[in-house]
Amino acid sequence: MTTNLTPDEKREVFGDFDPDQYADEAEQRWGQTDAYKESARRTARYTKQDWERIKAEAAANTEGFIAAFTGGVPADSDRARALAEEHRQHISRWFYDCSYETQRGLGDMYVADPRFTATYDTGNPGLAQYIRDAIHANADRA
Numbered sequence: 001m002t003t004n005l006t007p008d009e010k011r012e013v014f015g016d017f018d019p020d021q022y023a024d025e026a027e028q029r030w031g032q033t034d035a036y037k038e039s040a041r042r043t044a045r046y047t048k049q050d051w052e053r054i055k056a057e058a059a060a061n062t063e064g065f066i067a068a069f070t071g072g073v074p075a076d077s078d079r080a081r082a083l084a085e086e087h088r089q090h091i092s093r094w095f096y097d098c099s100y101e102t103q104r105g106l107g108d109m110y111v112a113d114p115r116f117t118a119t120y121d122t123g124n125p126g127l128a129q130y131i132r133d134a135i136h137a138n139a140d141r142a
Helices: 006-015 019-030 035-042 048-070 078-094 101-111 114-121 127-141
Strands: none
Touching: 006 048, 019 035, 019 114, 048 078, 048 127, 078 101, 101 114, 101 127, 114 127
């Protein structure tokens, strides 16, 4: 993720999270893909206000998943699949065209990579698996 934010703006938007911390790893893993190139092209022009909107949309989606998960809503329900579709559309709108197959890979990574799992499971153990399952159910339906 490339940003044109000042260091102060980065702290205001991302808090303690430093998106540059994973830049080299992301480029090594996905740098040759069209999705990576498109994401880099788009994010390079985003303003602080864009990043705040992106962050708010993502947080609202995660809160929806938390509410469904803690409420016992099945991951293959219409509600959970709608949240998965919202997640996919968010990525497509802001970063790159996120196909169902690409989103499946993201869902799998949320469970396979302990860093992603910790992000989702902090306070809600099992949430990463639930999101992954909802993503797969949504892709299966498509």
